[in-house]
Amino acid sequence: xxxxxxxxxxxxxxxxxxxxxxxxxxxxxxxxxxxxxxxxxxxxxxxxxxxxxxxxxxxxxxxxxxxxxxxxxxxxxxxxxxxxxxxxxxxxxxxxxxxxxxxxxxxxxxxxxxxxxxxxxxxxxxxxxxxxxxxxxxxxxxxxxxxxxxxxxxxxxxxxxxxxxxxxxxxxxxxxxxxxxxxxxxxxxxxxxxxxxxxxxxxxxxxxxxxxxxxxxxxxxxxxxxxxxxxxxxxxxxxxxxxxxxxxxxxxxxxxxxxxxxxxxxxxxxxxxxxxxxxxxxxxxxxxxxxxxxxxxxxxxxxxxxxxxxxxxxxxxxxxxxxxxxxxxxxxxxxxxxxxxxxxxxxxxxxxxxxxxxxxxxxxxxxxxxxxxxxxxxxxxxxxxxxxxxxxxxxxxxxxxxxxxxxxxxxxxxxxxxxxxxxxxxxxxxxxxxxxxxxxxxxxxxxxxxxxxxxxxxxxxxxxxxxxxxxxxxxxxxxxxxxxxxxxxxxxxxxxxxxxxxxxxxxxxxxxxxxxxxxxxxxxxxxxxxxxxxxxxxxxxxxxxxxxxxxxxxxxxxxxxxxxxxxxxxxxxxxxxxxxxxxxxxxxxxxxxxxxxxxxxxxxxxxxxxxxxxxxxxxxxxxxxxxxxxxxxxxxxxxxxxxxxxxxxxxxxxxxxxxxxxxxxxxxxxxxxxxxxxxxxxxxxxxxxxxxxxxxxxxxxxxxxxxxxxxxxxxxxxxxxxxxxxxxxxxxxxxxxxxxxxxxxxxxxxxxxxxxxxxxxxxxxxxxxxxxxxxxxxxxxxx
Ligand code: CDP
Numbered sequence: 001x002x003x004x005x006x007x008x009x010x011x012x013x014x015x016x017x018x019x020x021x022x023x024x025x026x027x028x029x030x031x032x033x034x035x036x037x038x039x040x041x042x043x044x045x046x047x048x049x050x051x052x053x054x055x056x057x058x059x060x061x062x063x064x065x066x067x068x069x070x071x072x073x074x075x076x077x078x079x080x081x082x083x084x085x086x087x088x089x090x091x092x093x094x095x096x097x098x099x100x101x102x103x104x105x106x107x108x109x110x111x112x113x114x115x116x117x118x119x120x121x122x123x124x125x126x127x128x129x130x131x132x133x134x135x136x137x138x139x140x141x142x143x144x145x146x147x148x149x150x151x152x153x154x155x156x157x158x159x160x161x162x163x164x165x166x167x168x169x170x171x172x173x174x175x176x177x178x179x180x181x182x183x184x185x186x187x188x189x190x191x192x193x194x195x196x197x198x199x200x201x202x203x204x205x206x207x208x209x210x211x212x213x214x215x216x217x218x219x220x221x222x223x224x225x226x227x228x229x230x231x232x233x234x235x236x237x238x239x240x241x242x243x244x245x246x247x248x249x250x251x252x253x254x255x256x257x258x259x260x261x262x263x264x265x266x267x268x269x270x271x272x273x274x275x276x277x278x279x280x281x282x283x284x285x286x287x288x289x290x291x292x293x294x295x296x297x298x299x300x301x302x303x304x305x306x307x308x309x310x311x312x313x314x315x316x317x318x319x320x321x322x323x324x325x326x327x328x329x330x331x332x333x334x335x336x337x338x339x340x341x342x343x344x345x346x347x348x349x350x351x352x353x354x355x356x357x358x359x360x361x362x363x364x365x366x367x368x369x370x371x372x373x374x375x376x377x378x379x380x381x382x383x384x385x386x387x388x389x390x391x392x393x394x395x396x397x398x399x400x401x402x403x404x405x406x407x408x409x410x411x412x413x414x415x416x417x418x419x420x421x422x423x424x425x426x427x428x429x430x431x432x433x434x435x436x437x438x439x440x441x442x443x444x445x446x447x448x449x450x451x452x453x454x455x456x457x458x459x460x461x462x463x464x465x466x467x468x469x470x471x472x473x474x475x476x477x478x479x480x481x482x483x484x485x486x487x488x489x490x491x492x493x494x495x496x497x498x499x500x501x502x503x504x505x506x507x508x509x510x511x512x513x514x515x516x517x518x519x520x521x522x523x524x525x526x527x528x529x530x531x532x533x534x535x536x537x538x539x540x541x542x543x544x545x546x547x548x549x550x551x552x553x554x555x556x557x558x559x560x561x562x563x564x565x566x567x568x569x570x571x572x573x574x575x576x577x578x579x580x581x582x583x584x585x586x587x588x589x590x591x592x593x594x595x596x597x598x599x600x601x602x603x604x605x606x607x608x609x610x611x612x613x614x615x616x617x618x619x620x621x622x623x624x625x626x627x628x629x630x631x632x633x634x635x636x637x638x639x640x641x642x643x644x645x646x647x648x649x650x651x652x653x654x655x656x657x658x659x660x661x662x663x664x665x666x667x668x669x670x671x672x673x674x675x676x677x678x679x680x681x682x683x684x685x686x687x688x689x690x691x692x693x694x695x696x697x698x699x700x701x702x703x704x705x706x707x708x709x710x711x712x713x714x715x716x717x718x719x720x721x722x723x724x725x726x727x728x729x730x731x732x733x734x735x736x737x738x739x740x741x742x743x744x745x746x747x748x749x750x751x752x753x754x755x756x757x758x759x760x761x762x763x764x765x766x767x768x769x770x771x772x773x774x775x776x777x778x779x780x781x782x783x
Contacts, residue, residue, distance in 0.1 A: 002667055005508075005523040009584050011516035011730070014667035018507045018522065028246040031201045031218050032278050039203065040069055042264050042277040043119035045109040045126045046287070047101040050137070050358040050695020051150070052130035054100055054108070062111055062125040067118030070267055071126065072110040074098035077266065084153075085232050085262055088255065088326035088474055091161070092153070093361060095259045100133065102150055102321035103360045104697050105286040110263035112275055135695040139295065139318040139355040150321060150356045161323050161354035166337035166414040172349035175310035179301030185385045188764045189374045190688040191293035191318070191359075193285055194366040195707060196502070198248025200288055201278035202261050204268035212239045213268070217261060219244040219530075220254040221540025222500055224474055226532045228257055233265060244530035247502035251679075252364040254502070255326045255542050256289050282701045289325075290359075290689060291366030293318040294374045298339075298382045306390040306397045311340055311348040313378065317363065319354050325363035326542070327370050328472045328479065334370025335463050337414035341379035342423050342461040342633060343401040348413040358695040367676060367740040369464050369543040376460040380745030384456075384752065385761055393440075394749070395431055398459050399424060409726075416463065418631040419725050421659070426721045427459050430635035430657040433719055439639060447757055452642035454754025458746035462632040464734035465548025469625045474539060480625040481549035482536035483557040485514060487618040489607040491600030493518070493525040495557075498538015499550040500530045504736055505668040506546060510554045512664050513730060517558030518565070519585045519599045536621055544734030547664070548630045548725075555729040557622035564618060565602045571611040572597045630725045630733035634658040634742045638750040644782050647773025649685065649751055651714040656743070660735035661724045669735050674716050676739025682708040683740075684747035688766050
């Protein structure tokens with residue numbers, strides 16, 4: 001049950017979401033709700049080919065079409081030195097194609113007209129003469145010596161983007177040489193898409209009189225986008241205002257800068273009128289940042305009793321035509337080296353090869369800290385392979401290998417320092433709550449009757465809160481985050497943060513943190529994000545970084561206010577500052593509990609009656625550069641039954657026990673977990689973006705790329721343990737991505753467990769019924 005927003009000491013309470021009244025009444029203000037006077041509309045012309053030389057583009061007929069104001073091609077942009085733009089992974093990407101196209105649906109021209117319909121109609125009249133070229137869709141073939149070189153602009157002799165390693169190769173090899181047990185498994189994490197309900201879009205509004213560009217955009221990182229736009233366009237940064245209005249889901253899809261954004265800005269600069277561009281669903285699915293697409297091979301060296309020694313991983317990462325992942329520069333494969341997970345490996349060695357193919361660019365962190373999802377899935381899957389090989393129950397195998405509570409802060413063999421955790425406690429709670437022993441008994445009985453029931457466990461470790469600026473940056477911009485708090489004379493507060501939520505509830509949770517620190521209620525605090533002219537600089541919301549970074553900034557900023565408030569309280573109470581105590585609601589004189597002043601009294605005094613010599617007012621800004629990442633963890637258990645006739649998998653139960661340190665708002669955390677589990681379910685059972693040999697994308701909209709509904713998903717059961725982060729100001733860790741990161745392995749492990757009596761050791765996602773049905777048929781289980 002939600003509690004009232006007027007409650008004092010709100011931290012840790014399920015305060016009702018402040019943002020919901022506007023969302024559930026249709027009063028949200030999303031990008032396509034914004035209509036500016038004189039606004040034009042843009043439509044992009046896209047390539048039907050995955051790889052083709054552009055021989056010519058004829059725009060003359062489109063230019064004559066009703067309402068058309070401008071048609072832009074790559075050549076036009078080249079004349080302005082804007083044909084290419086940097087990606088957030090330090091690659092470069094064509095804005096509009098020049099010379100050739102590299103993937104189906106690539107942006108080739110932009111048509112701007114008075115109405116959206118006119119722009120769409122005129123886009124059909126742009127004639128492009130293509131000469132098809134050989135297509136490379138398979139990343140393994142892309143690495144063969146005779147593969148066509150896709151990126152002629154890079155002047156390189158292969159399609160390899162990068163080779164990246166972590167860990168100690170020699171020490172790992174040594175342990176493998178002498179290990180009694182070695183297991184090996186190929187695992188693919190399919191190409192999936194974040195698919196926010198609201199696709200990407202923007203309005204560029206250049207004011208020819210003031211020279212100021214206001215850019216409304218569905219952005220997860222407005223400040224970073226402002227800086228990138230300034231660098232790309234040459235416009236001075238203070239003359240760019242980025243406004244990210246309500247955002248209808250992001251999940252990593254709204255971190256990159258897309259060609260449509262740049263084209264809309266160019267069009268507005270040229271025409272001096274606002275230009276709106278809103279993608280269609282198909283454009284979103286086919287051309288904006290996809291996620292995952294990792295082909296991984298993992299080997300574990302272990303003792304006979306299943307105690308792990310070393311981990312070796314080789315990965316081919318299909319990045320598509322441009323490396324447009326938003327990875328920190330030190331980490332071309334994101335935080336994939338967290339792949340040793342919750343287990344105390346002595347050594348590990350991880351290699352990742354990034355590869356160009358004729359597919360749309362991406363590799364974005366879909367509800368994920370830069371490839372942690374791939375890592376968590378891999379290790380949780382392969383631990384099950386090991387359990388089966390050594391004949392140890394998967395829960396027991398995990399317990400034998402957990403990093404123990406007393407080992408924290410724990411240094412992993414690939415260089416991470418885990419802040420805190422209690423894996424045994426979390427798993428013990430999950431096993432007890434799901435009734436693990438009884439389920440195993442039931443499974444044994446069912447197996448004896450030939451029925452297929454499976455139990456899958458995932459005890460994952462997460463890595464969130466990018467990041468500490470000593471290690472993390474995006475395009476050279478150091479990562480940290482910020483908060484600014486202004487207390488008005490009546491004790492009401494406006495707080496602005498450098499992050500930008502897309503539905504996660506920051507307007508409530510960050511108000512809770514601030515209210516808790518200042519002795520106010522959530523109702524007293526308005527949280528504003530997403531306007532670069534008003535919010536302090538920050539790197540945005542993705543990778544569950546908001547709570548670890550901006551949440552820390554909010555707490556420390558409020559404490560800065562409280563320090564000053566204490567001085568004013570001393571003045572009002574007529575005692576020395578050292579004699580003032582704060583009990584979370586009011587300030588009082590030590591030993592004189594009856595003499596109190598509240599933050600409201602203090603706020604009024606800050607503008608009317610400050611001690612002599614003190615600067616009036618009550619506001620502060622805090623840039624918080626966290627000392628480390630935070631490492632949430634969880635124990636998830638899935639129980640499935642498989643229909644032998646159809647291969648359909650029914651998830652009978654799913655329990656998620658999460659540990660994200662101090663919880664700000666349990667109801668919001670539970671909502672985050674439900675949402676992420678739903679996505680994890682879809683990834684495990686429903687989603688993939690395949691391509692045919694010619695590079696045609698075969699999942700172009702939600703008829704082919706399936707999005708789950710409440711009808712598909714089981715009833716989620718949740719619980720939690722609390723292991724605070726020792727370095728975060730309120731002990732909180734991020735949570736948003738945990739369920740997406742941790743759940744796919746639990747689902748797949750459960751299905752493989754159900755099919756284990758048939759000798760099945762692995763099935764790649766998505767586990768479509770036909771895949772299971774084929775296995776059942778091959779084993780003579782079904783006709
Ligand atoms: O960066 P993002 O907001 O996507 O992820 P997050 O920091 O994990 O937060 C997601 C939501 O859960 C926010 O509203 C957080 O403040 C809330 N949360 C919480 O109430 N307690 C935590 N320990 C972590 C997150």
